[in-house]
Amino acid sequence: MFGGTEAFSAVDVDRPLAVTAGDDGDAPLGLDIASSVRAGTDSQELVDLTNNTSDPFDVSLALSVPGRGTLSRTDLEIDSGAVRSVLISVDSGGQTGSDALTFEVDASNGAMDLSLERSVAVTAGPTLKQRISDETRNGNAAFSISYRVDRVPSFDRLELEVENVDAGYIGPVTYTEETTEGTVSYPPGGGGDGGAGGDTYEFRFRVYDASGEVSDLYTEVTTTATGSDPPGDDLGDETDPTLVGFSVTNDEQWTNNRFTVDYEVEPRDDFGEVTVSFDNTQSDWSDATKTNDAAPTGTVVYPAAGRHQGGINGDTYNITVDVYNQRGIPVESATVSLVAGSNETVDWP
Known part of the structure; x- marks a missing residue:
């Protein structure tokens, strides 16, 4: 010692x-x-x-x-x-x-x-990193919550309490996770029983080791369900898979649109999958999330099977590519914007 x-x-x-x-x-x-x-x-x-x-x-x-x-x-x-x-x-x-x-x-x-x-x-001391993805769609509030706990030698568990502070008839939900990293969904099991878009939510993270709560790691996040993510942490570290780059190509047919995402990752030993989110900033009806576990390169197409129903001309899309590790947490992310009907290609970086 x-x-x-x-x-x-x-x-x-x-x-x-x-x-x-x-x-x-x-x-x-x-x-x-x-x-x-x-x-x-x-x-x-x-x-x-x-x-x-x-x-x-x-x-x-x-x-x-x-x-x-x-x-x-x-x-x-x-x-x-x-x-x-x-x-x-x-x-x-x-x-x-x-x-x-x-x-x-x-x-x-x-x-x-x-x-x-x-x-x-x-x-370096113990850390808790968290990232909350706001997946509110069509008036139904939903969130994906990822976390990573590092350098807690006698880690016991993480407790996450999610509370809709506007809807009194919806009680708080508590998740107890016994792994140092992971992702949970709110409301549990999906559906529309977690509240409505526009409601305010509090997320309370507590980390416990063998002797009790690690009080310095207590974290509280308050956000409104709007479909836009609140500020969060970068969950990646030097051993995780990384995003090398990607391109998004829009092609249009009779005012309907399709998006093709070609990506490249450095998979390392812990690669899980790539998730691509298509967020129509004008409306929710054409939002979508697609995945692919191919590496080091792969392609995601929305909509699939040659269809062109991914939004109308003039709609602006935020297209986010997330790289996940094998334990289901996003370790690198990047977003580009593209206007439907532009028939152009946007590259990242």
């Missing part, structure tokens, strides 16, 4: 002492410092202090940057031969990396005054 030790920065001695002042562990006030601490985590071991002299030490500790965290104790008396531990709760928003957190120790025992400054590495 603990890393190497180092010598004191300054020592003022009033009388000779038969102690070693080489490494911190054997110095008059020995320090055994944690090799690292984690951002956004409470009550972690920071340092053990040992009095290697024959007299009690009065010790004070402080963070060089107070806003980086909170020490479990800042003033303590350590008897001869005794060991005292100091814990730290590290702020979730600070710098990470080697020597990212610095603390200062001052000590006195009447015979000497000691002063030192030490640094410890800070590793």
Whole structure:
């Protein structure tokens, strides 16, 4: 748990002492410092202090940057031969990396005054990322909610509560998920029993580990069911499949339209499928979502089988390509706009 030790920065001695002042562990006030601490985590071991002299030490500790965290104790008396531990709760928003957190120790025992400054590495803390897709259509509210929990070593579960705050007759729905990433649908099982377009919804995410709720990860999102997604997080990481690019071609016949999407992905080991959403910004009747699990290249056509019923001339479409991993969460997404009847091709990127 603990890393190497180092010598004191300054020592003022009033009388000779038969102690070693080489490494911190054997110095008059020995320090055994944690090799690292984690951002956004409470009550972690920071340092053990040992009095290697024959007299009690009065010790004070402080963070060089107070806003980086909170020490479990800042003033303590350590008897001869005794060991005292100091814990730290590290702020979730600070710098990470080697020597990212610095603390200062001052000590006195009447015979000497000691002063030192030490640094410890800070590793990235636990995270909860979420993305809510608003799938409201034809006056019926619906959502797809994806999440990803990282760096919670004793992860137990995620609880998501969805509440329609406008329709009092519709009770909250709670999902309990025991995997660190996934996607759920609201209302459960589909249908129109989750409320109407224009209703306001609250989404409350709670993460639990073996000791209880990880309170720093609590997340609440409020949105209105309009068919437009609320702000969310990028759920992807460096090991996920990626979207290389895609093109959307519109062809028109007798004022009816068809869209062809040709895509390319870097599938890696965790590719699930590509989902293409066709959102007519003027009306819901011609909205559609199509999928394809071909990789690294594939094609999605709407409408299929050579038909041309994908909207009328002049309607603007937002066409979104999502890449999903094998656990059903979208890890990369891109959107282009195209006017039906334009008979043009739009490329991304």
